[in-house]
Amino acid sequence: MLHLQLSRNGALFCGQFALSLMQTIFMFYYVKVFLNIYHISEYWFNLAQILYMFWNAVNDPLFGYLQDFGRPWMRNRNWMFLLFGPFLVLSFVSLWFPWGVDPNNSMPQGLHLICSLFLYDAFYSCLSVAWGAMFAETSKDHKKRVQAMKYSQLAILLSVSSIGITEKLSKNLVSFHIFQYITVLIAILASIFLYFTGKSRNTSMTKYKLEGEDSLCPEKEPEMGFKQMFTLTRQIFGSSNFRAIALTSFLHTCRSVAHLNFASIALDLLIPKTIFPNGSWKRSFFMTLSALGPQIIIIVSEKLIVRFGTSRSMIFSFKISILSSLLYFFRTSPTMILTFMLIDSVTVHSFAPLFNILLSEFIAEDANNHSRSKYLSSFVFSINSFIIKPAQSLAPILIVTYLNGSGYQDYLKKTIAPSSIHFTEISQSMANILFIIPLVVGTIQYLVFRKYQVQVQSVASENFLLKV
Template identity: 35%
Template sequence: FVLGIHPNALAYSMTTLGAGMMNSIFNFYYVKLFLNRYKISEVAFHQAQVIFMIWNAINDPLFGYIQDNSKFACCSRRQFSILYGAPLYALAFLLPWFPWKHYEEGDWLSGLHLIVALCAFDGLLTFVLLAQCALFAEISTRHESRLQLIKYNQVATLIGSTSILFCGLISDNMENFAHFQAFTVLVAALATACMCYTGKYSISQYEQREVCTENTHLENSDGALSWSSVISLTKQIMTDKNFLFFVTMNFFQVFHLAFCNNFMMIFADNLIPNDVFSSSIRSIMYGAGFICPQVGSYTFLFQNMKTYCSDFIMKVYIRTMNTLNIFFSRVIVQASFSLFNLPLADIVDADLIKHKRRSPLSSMVFGTNALFTKPAQSLAPMLVVTILNQFGYENLNN
């Protein structure tokens, strides 16, 4: 401890800081970028989202199995996965912001660009953050230690979410595209440095474990990965009643969060007149929509149900107040979602005890959860874009 700072918790939270800066900008801007600036067609947008949905679902359990069972240190060691994956993750983040050419309306290349950007970004995000999620479960099994990690995590998320605020102010909410591109390059560099810090300085309580010792009777004698091992281990995870309940709830959380992230800016631009809010005020509102949830989830750590009740009441009584409705919907959804790691880490512990494992299947548990919840990230924008275009958004945009 130095000045009351826990070095391991600090190192762990640095990946949250770096990923938070990139993920906030990516999720907030990519839909509007491709719809409004690159003029992607609705068909191409849906095709890209379907391909992304398939890849998004399968890469989590795939990477989870590899990280839990691989012989290579860059995969089996959580810290090395973060350290080596961070630069590639940052490069993938930059893909959508630099067009491959000047796109005409409905250009097929903009559809291909979206597919590559989504799949590359999600693939590297999964590889890095799955290792971090596993590290959360493996740093300590003590509930108090995990609460400490969450507190550090929330501070890191709070700082990382300010990237939306500064990005909006610097780029005039993406109107000055050159400034926007320069800011994303700066964010990518800072995020890489933050995540590399985790890779260098975080420590797990399973630091000395041997790789690939889990369920050796399910693996080939040469230790090679096999589909029978994947199926057997996944079946054990999926038969847990608590895991199934959590997955069901988490699917709707992910759907709701993707809806708020992807369309907050589009709704605000069309529902709030320009003479009501200037561009700088809008930037502050967008930034606050990402910053305030972190304050809320840090302060009210065990009050999830209250946030949903508040959300319901707010929507009933301020339906006509577009600004407050958009803002508070975003804040409340994100605040409740911030506690995602805690119950899933408890499920990892229960699985470890139930099946008498020598080391936890942390990545596989988080990856199997993502197998069923990640498709919501594609279903939300597909459904909303379809509804918007049915009511003339595509013509309004043109």
């Protein structure tokens, strides 16, 4: 079989680039497309999000269980990308071609959203769990994990540039057919990099060996039943560190979803068209800057993160989020709003990748504490996803309901003029969402994450050994 001569970091780069390329467009545009282009009703939108939330609760633990305890082909991280990559790409494309747009009947749009969310999330969850396990298993050293994270962020840096290009070429979705062409091109590019990941050499530590000893993994692993799975789940949730990571990650996902899904809508409502006309280079540049800035910062901060540690870096980001929210008192200034959006983008998206390092360190800690014969990489990442994925549904439901309570749907139907007092109410609601979420959520994150105790910073440097 032909294998590409990709390094460990090269495989992580290709997988992250493909996943991030599609996920960036998905998170940034799907809410706006279904609200502003397809004109889905609030009822069908909320119904789809609720069903989506329950589906998330099922598929992530399922994929984690199968990829750690299923048949050998399910435990092959590279094979996952080859097998499920094409299905992920097709489900991504299906989002952007409407089943029907009827202002008087939202059922086609509702069914379209439900089916597309179910399919896209299932395949994305499968591959993201595989990528997370690949990240955790390729090295036990903290410094090397930070280096791998840098390659991951470089992939994200390249992928998020698609936002500025898409904004410019589609004129903020005014030329929707151009947007559709772009999504097809993105799907083709993602397919190529998913294939590269699948064909790269398998560098995961499928068998952990101590110096001078045989593999800790038996050649043939015993079958894992659901009773044992629940026991493992209870052990994982029993860790105060895991609870701190998972809850903080859930809150971070709420912030990330709110920022990605509603950043474009915030610009529409809070920044005058005289400053940012639709399709202007100014608007495109700002969106590109807010997307690229966080990735550049995390890439150049590699040595600082290694020096100060992942947990201290996270605490620092929460403090910045709380302090930056004070710009709320200057919300009438477009310049202050844009400044805050850039700061918020950095504090959310620059530090989100650090959760991969925290989870990887917890996986090593868990294996040591419970004398595991191997790392439960996929299982731990899927349990974490089980907790954080509901945020992807809850945040849009709450925000859309709040906006519609201020008349946002009437604004979309052009029954509210931008110069009317009702539009001022909508703008005020959007400003509340923009500033208050980082303040409240950032404060809770700070209080929760203070309970995190650093136990594994560098497995290699501490002569960390797995026991049988």
